[in-house]
Amino acid sequence: MTPERKDLASPLTVLSGIGPALADKLGRLNLHRVEDLLFLLPLRYEDRTQLVKLGALEAGSRCLVSGEVLLAETVYRGRRNLLVRIGDGSGQLTLRFFHFSRQQQAQFKQGARLTCFGEVRKGPAGPEMIHPEYRLLRDHQANAVDDSLTPVYPATEGVQQGRLRNLTEQALHIMRQSPPAELLPRDVRDALDLPLLVDAIVYLHRPPADADVTLLLAGKHPCQLRLAFEELLAHYLSLRKLRAVAESEPAQPLIGGREVSDAFIAALPFQLTAAQRRVTEEILADMARPHPMMRLIQGDVGSGKTIVAAIACLNAIACDVQAAIMAPTELLAEQHWRSFTAWFEPLGIRSAWLSGSQRAAARREALESIADGDAQLVVGTHALFQEGVNFHNLALVVIDEQHRFGVHQRMALREKGVSDHGHPHQLVMTATPIPRTLAMAAYADLDTSVIDELPPGRKPVATIALPETRRDEVIERVRSACLAGQQAYWVCPLIEESDVLDYEAAEVRYELLASALPEIRVGLVHGRMRPAEKEQGMRAFKDGQIQLLVATTVIEVGVDVPNASLMIVENAERMGLSQLHQLRGRVGRGAKQSHCVLVYKPPLGQLARERLAVLRDSNDGFVVAQRDLELRGPGELLGTRQTGLPDYRIADLARDAKLMPQVQIAAESMQRNAPDKAAAIVRRWLGDAGRYGKV
Ligand code: ADP
Numbered sequence: 118m119t120p121e122r123k124d125l126a127s128p129l130t131v132l133s134g135i136g137p138a139l140a141d142k143l144g145r146l147n148l149h150r151v152e153d154l155l156f157l158l159p160l161r162y163e164d165r166t167q168l169v170k171l172g173a174l175e176a177g178s179r180c181l182v183s184g185e186v187l188l189a190e191t192v193y194r195g196r197r198n199l200l201v202r203i204g205d206g207s208g209q210l211t212l213r214f215f216h217f218s219r220q221q222q223a224q225f226k227q228g229a230r231l232t233c234f235g236e237v238r239k240g241p242a243g244p245e246m247i248h249p250e251y252r253l254l255r256d257h258q259a260n261a262v263d264d265s266l267t268p269v270y271p272a273t274e275g276v277q278q279g280r281l282r283n284l285t286e287q288a289l290h291i292m293r294q295s296p297p298a299e300l301l302p303r304d305v306r307d308a309l310d311l312p313l314l315v316d317a318i319v320y321l322h323r324p325p326a327d328a329d330v331t332l333l334l335a336g337k338h339p340c341q342l343r344l345a346f347e348e349l350l351a352h353y354l355s356l357r358k359l360r361a362v363a364e365s366e367p368a369q370p371l372i373g374g375r376e377v378s379d380a381f382i383a384a385l386p387f388q389l390t391a392a393q394r395r396v397t398e399e400i401l402a403d404m405a406r407p408h409p410m411m412r413l414i415q416g417d418v419g420s421g422k423t424i425v426a427a428i429a430c431l432n433a434i435a436c437d438v439q440a441a442i443m444a445p446t447e448l449l450a451e452q453h454w455r456s457f458t459a460w461f462e463p464l465g466i467r468s469a470w471l472s473g474s475q476r477a478a479a480r481r482e483a484l485e486s487i488a489d490g491d492a493q494l495v496v497g498t499h500a501l502f503q504e505g506v507n508f509h510n511l512a513l514v515v516i517d518e519q520h521r522f523g524v525h526q527r528m529a530l531r532e533k534g535v536s537d538h539g540h541p542h543q544l545v546m547t548a549t550p551i552p553r554t555l556a557m558a559a560y561a562d563l564d565t566s567v568i569d570e571l572p573p574g575r576k577p578v579a580t581i582a583l584p585e586t587r588r589d590e591v592i593e594r595v596r597s598a599c600l601a602g603q604q605a606y607w608v609c610p611l612i613e614e615s616d617v618l619d620y621e622a623a624e625v626r627y628e629l630l631a632s633a634l635p636e637i638r639v640g641l642v643h644g645r646m647r648p649a650e651k652e653q654g655m656r657a658f659k660d661g662q663i664q665l666l667v668a669t670t671v672i673e674v675g676v677d678v679p680n681a682s683l684m685i686v687e688n689a690e691r692m693g694l695s696q697l698h699q700l701r702g703r704v705g706r707g708a709k710q711s712h713c714v715l716v717y718k719p720p721l722g723q724l725a726r727e728r729l730a731v732l733r734d735s736n737d738g739f740v741v742a743q744r745d746l747e748l749r750g751p752g753e754l755l756g757t758r759q760t761g762l763p764d765y766r767i768a769d770l771a772r773d774a775k776l777m778p779q780v781q782i783a784a785e786s787m788q789r790n791a792p793d794k795a796a797a798i799v800r801r802w803l804g805d806a807g808r809y810g811k812v
């Protein structure tokens with residue numbers, strides 16, 4: 118039999134000890150090839166490189182010890198326990214077993230020598246280890262200590278640590294025989310003092326006895342940075358490549374709408390802020406190019422993104438093409454429908470509305486006007502981009518509150534609007550400010566504009582946190598605010614992401630508040646209402662017929678009612694900071710001083726306390742987002758729970774996003790000087806297709 122050729126690209130089954138069943142289990146962990154094992158990094162390490170004297174054991178530590186059996190006995194403590202007392206001259210230790218076989222019991226003869234590894238606990242008669250790993254030593258066998266730290270891999274159902282150690286050992290062996298290419302150029306490694314790939318991998322799987330474990334556990338060791346850096350670089354290169362491809366596509370240059378949009382701006386009841394003007398210019402310049410715009414607008418809640426989007430749409434429509442605006446929820450889409458038609462109808466612009474819950478006849482009519490170009494502006498939810506929607510001449514797509522849509526949807530949308538006229542220009546807007554370095558990682562395919570200024574006269578929302586035991590006081594606050602002619606929101610907690618429970622909780626709260634506040638007109642809006650009902654509720658609130666609006670978090674994004682000046686949020690301790698900031702952004706839109714009361718369920722943990730303090734102390738969405746990133750990680754900010762930010766194998770954006778400026782520099786230099794290596798890095802980390810489509 119010729120020995121099978123093994124290299125890093127071989128399937129895992131070339132390793133000894135892997136049958137189909139185990140390969141299957143590992144496959145479910147996304148481990149398919151030998152190389153994948155190298156990137157499965159240990160979560161922590163155990164120190165078996167030195168023996169600890171029994172007289173020096175500390176409760177809570179995990180350590181390697183050695184000794185001679187002094188006594189072994191079974192005792193009954195409710196169930197049978199096997200107790201083995203060992204000693205080494207400096208002290209004694211009891212090994213306690215609840216499950217044991219007769220043979221096992223017989224091994225522990227008086228005088229037998231063994232080494233054990235386990236966690237030390239305080240027992241009734243001195244230090245104990247419960248079910249330690251142990252090994253009996255033959256007569257003259259010396260105590261063996263390891264010469265590297267022992268890796269502990271992420272737990273895998275049905276795959277023992279010992280097995281994983283054995284498999285990674287084999288993978289490391291294969292790696293030494295045929296090492297992977299070193300793809301990071303020397304100048305990049307030198308700039309950050311990063312070790313070679315092979316050295317980093319060996320170190321992380323088998324750190325030397327004197328390794329800095331604290332640094333490793335914090336994920337800050339240069340060897341970890343080396344791998345995280347390469348992975349971030351791979352994703353970044355892939356997004357940039359995608360962008361370069363998209364950017365080379367043709368698009369309709371939209372020139373000549375200037376006069377119309379200038380007139381529109383001049384007729385607004387307010388002046389655009391300097392930031393709005395700057396961003397508008399950036400957008401119009403993009404749209405004038407014969408390649409598709411791909412721009413992300415970040416702007417805090419209330420910074421006035423909608424009007425900027427409207428100007429972009431108007432500019433397109435004035436050039437005789439169609440524009441579409443898409444929002445993530447019906448409520449938000451409806452609000453845009455109202456604002457846009459109010460702005461555009463007087464100009465003689467025809468609009469169409471498209472949503473998932475629309476009646477068949479209305480939908481047919483909308484589809485027709487979209488297809489024959491009668492509708493110049495189309496407003497809707499993601500229903501805009503479903504089968505059967507054919508645009509006549511779509512040249513601009515605006516996506517609002519983009520954090521609800523993931524990378525993949527963004528890509529898909531880009532394809533959707535393609536026609537003979539080329540790709541549509543794309544503008545995405547988010548009110549969840551993303552810290553700069555994180556945005557570099559997540560939105561490397563987009564240009565970014567920031568509206569970093571609020572319209573004049575806005576007062577910061579005064580925020581306080583109160584325990585729910587003081588709910589009565591909160592209700593009194595609502596009463597006096599409403600009696601003074603103001604309006605208030607009361608946001609109910611989200612219950613386990615369940616629509617049904619969510620809405621029941623809102624109903625219950627509504628009943629309670631309506632009966633506690635008989636002199637106040639209370640309304641209810643929740644996610645399970647039909648759009649028409651919701652619309653009715655929101656409109657009644659906007660028109661002032663309702664004074665207190667009880668709602669679920671459906672009102673989170675975008676809703677605009679300037680007369681509302683009090684926001685109550687229940688179970689605030691369970692919500693993300695950026696989400697709370699969004700909710701709070703529903704008030705503070707008028708000239709009156711607004712207040713936000715965050716109601717929490719006591720007792721508050723340390724972290725929850727810190728989180729609520731962030732909101733109390735800052736009204737700046739970027740500050741809130743940065744703290745959210747530090748405290749909760751990037752998933753919350755980028756909405757990855759709903760959508761797909763890539764799963765990084767090694768990089769952790771909360772920890773490693775700060776590498777992004779260097780990643781960017783490295784990417785640019787590699788694209789110029791080592792394009793083959795750049796492509797190989799993408800392949801290594803994202804597979805042949807690249808994660809975001811073909812690259
Ligand atoms: P967001 O950026 O959160 O989407 P909106 O676009 O809903 O904010 O704007 C919030 C409110 O501010 C709206 O009532 C809008 O009409 C108003 N607004 C926008 N720009 C200005 C401005 N430059 N001056 C005064 N009010 C403005």
Ligand code: MG
Nearest residue numbers: 422423548675
């Ligand atoms: Mg908005």
